[in-house]
Amino acid sequence: MDLVLNPLAAVGRGVLGACRTVGNAALFALEAVSHLFRPPFYGRLFLKAFFEIAYFSLPVVALTAVFTGMVLVLQSYTGFARFNATGAVANLVVLSITRELGPVLAGLMVAGRISASFAAEIGTMRVTDQIDALTTLSTNPMKYLVAPRLLAGALAMPLLVLVADVLGVMGGWLIATLKLGFVSATYLKATFDFLQFDDVFSGLVKASVFGFIVALMGTWCGYNSKGGAQGVGGATTTAVVTSSILILALDYVLTEMFFAQ
Amino acid sequence: MSGLAPRDATEASLLAAAHGVPKIRMRGVKKAFAGKVVLDGVDLDVPAQSSMVILGGSGSGKSVTIKSILGLVQPDEGVIEIDGVNVLTLPRRDREALGDRIGMLFQNGALFDSLPVWENVCFKLLAQNRITRAKARDRAAEVLAQVGLAASVGDLSPSELSGGMQKRVALARAIAAKPDIIFFDEPTTGLDPIMGAVIDGLIVDCVKKLGATAVSITHDMASARRIGDAAAMIFKGKIVWEGPAATLGHSGNAMVDQFANGEREGPIQMELRR
Numbered sequence: 001m002d003l004v005l006n007p008l009a010a011v012g013r014g015v016l017g018a019c020r021t022v023g024n025a026a027l028f029a030l031e032a033v034s035h036l037f038r039p040p041f042y043g044r045l046f047l048k049a050f051f052e053i054a055y056f057s058l059p060v061v062a063l064t065a066v067f068t069g070m071v072l073v074l075q076s077y078t079g080f081a082r083f084n085a086t087g088a089v090a091n092l093v094v095l096s097i098t099r100e101l102g103p104v105l106a107g108l109m110v111a112g113r114i115s116a117s118f119a120a121e122i123g124t125m126r127v128t129d130q131i132d133a134l135t136t137l138s139t140n141p142m143k144y145l146v147a148p149r150l151l152a153g154a155l156a157m158p159l160l161v162l163v164a165d166v167l168g169v170m171g172g173w174l175i176a177t178l179k180l181g182f183v184s185a186t187y188l189k190a191t192f193d194f195l196q197f198d199d200v201f202s203g204l205v206k207a208s209v210f211g212f213i214v215a216l217m218g219t220w221c222g223y224n225s226k227g228g229a230q231g232v233g234g235a236t237t238t239a240v241v242t243s244s245i246l247i248l249a250l251d252y253v254l255t256e257m258f259f260a261q
Numbered sequence: 262m263s264g265l266a267p268r269d270a271t272e273a274s275l276l277a278a279a280h281g282v283p284k285i286r287m288r289g290v291k292k293a294f295a296g297k298v299v300l301d302g303v304d305l306d307v308p309a310q311s312s313m314v315i316l317g318g319s320g321s322g323k324s325v326t327i328k329s330i331l332g333l334v335q336p337d338e339g340v341i342e343i344d345g346v347n348v349l350t351l352p353r354r355d356r357e358a359l360g361d362r363i364g365m366l367f368q369n370g371a372l373f374d375s376l377p378v379w380e381n382v383c384f385k386l387l388a389q390n391r392i393t394r395a396k397a398r399d400r401a402a403e404v405l406a407q408v409g410l411a412a413s414v415g416d417l418s419p420s421e422l423s424g425g426m427q428k429r430v431a432l433a434r435a436i437a438a439k440p441d442i443i444f445f446d447e448p449t450t451g452l453d454p455i456m457g458a459v460i461d462g463l464i465v466d467c468v469k470k471l472g473a474t475a476v477s478i479t480h481d482m483a484s485a486r487r488i489g490d491a492a493a494m495i496f497k498g499k500i501v502w503e504g505p506a507a508t509l510g511h512s513g514n515a516m517v518d519q520f521a522n523g524e525r526e527g528p529i530q531m532e533l534r535r
């Protein structure tokens with residue numbers, strides 16, 4: 001009987017543990033968000049986090065977007081040529097980039113940079129008593145460390161994705177015209193004719209959610225890190241892995257919401 | 262009075278002192294972490310404007326005692342009063358306001374790496390908008406001078422400072438907002454004996470100058486005798502002795518004397534962990 005029940009008990013414990021973790025993260029997020037509406041406000045910290053996310057992530061996001069656009073054109077051209085449908089390449093590229101690849105790939109890139117950075121910084125503050133020091137200095141750590149980063153994540157990511165959208169499409173245009181013989185004006189016309197506001201808007205909404213998730217996982221894992229260097233290292237890894245998985249999972253949920261009909 | 266808001270603090274403090282109420286009073290404070298009892302009914306009185314040193318081996322509950330008073334740890338049971346007000350039952354806002362009256366020097370300094378020294382020193386004043394950034398620089402220079410550091414140190418990053426300088430900056434940060442209770446967590450750990458004595462001297466001077474009440478935890482007996490008026494020993498989560506700090510080592514209590522003299526044999530059973 002034990003042989004049957006033990007694995008079930010393990011699964012049950014795992015599920016309960018996962019529920020507890022999700023609940024804790026949700027409460028953490030709620031508390032941090034509530035601080036955004038109550039003074040004092042730390043504008044300098046918000047700007048610093050915003051700059052760190054939007055400016056310093058720009059090169060990696062830009063490179064990712066350009067190469068993705070380039071590859072996408074090559075792959076879709078090869079596939080569409082089998083059906084004599086190469087004229088749809090521009091449409092496919094702009095739709096894929098704005099709806100999916102821009103927000104998701106930028107989100108994953110930023111997850112690697114920012115989640116890790118936030119988790120390491122806040123985790124180090126935790127294990128060196130700096131967070132306790134904040135409390136003794138009459139400063140709420142959630143308000144000071146977490147709330148500005150969450151806001152910065154939610155607002156900076158759409159800007160990055162906007163840049164990624166433009167560069168991704170341009171990367172595709174570059175290969176289409178230079179390598180595959182498309183006429184530049186025709187390719188661009190097809191791109192802009194097919195592009196709809198909803199496509200870009202849904203991508204930007206996704207970006208905002210992903211930015212929030214990246215900042216949330218980074219701050220949450222860092223805030224709850226324990227032990228010394230090993231604990232901070234573990235928190236950093238968990239932050240990157242969790243935020244990446246959540247981006248992919250939420251991408252499906254948001255896509256379902258926007259385009260289910 | 263709803264609690265210990267800053268404007269009420271002086272009044273409450275004077276009133277309490279006039280009635281002979283201890284500045285800090287702990288009764289039956291208990292705390293366990295994951296079933297492991299760390300505080301097992303701590304009773305302790307710290308008179309106003311005195312300097313109390315809490316002694317005890319590693320894991321005996323010293324840090325948790327201080328963290329409980331500071332509100333960093335919520336005790337499971339018991340009463341912690343400051344100026345006669347039970348801080349454990351205070352509303353959150355009043356509890357946070359209590360922090361305005363408290364300074365803390367952490368064992369490793371706990372200076373904020375991302376801020377220059379002057380912002381570290383005046384962090385509380387800046388965070389509460391009690392001072393402009395321009396004036397904070399002047400105030401930081403003033404407090405740094407009090408702990409024997411040049412004003413130019415204010416522009417450095419904490420990582421550029423030696424261990425002794427970091428302790429001085431941490432002390433400057435603890436006293437910058439002129440608190441009336443200051444906690445010192447192992448203030449001389451990691452310092453050479455001369456620098457330890459210097460830091461002790463600064464602690465004694467600063468506490469006297471502010472007229473503050475000080476609570477320190479330390480393993481360093483020389484330091485304990487220098488900075489403490491009174492001492493208490495905590496063992497297995499309970500206060501087992503209280504007396505003058507000057508008598509440490511010849512107090513007549515076998516446990517205290519074994520600990521103070523660093524003797525291997527005695528009533529304290531050291532648990533060697535593998």
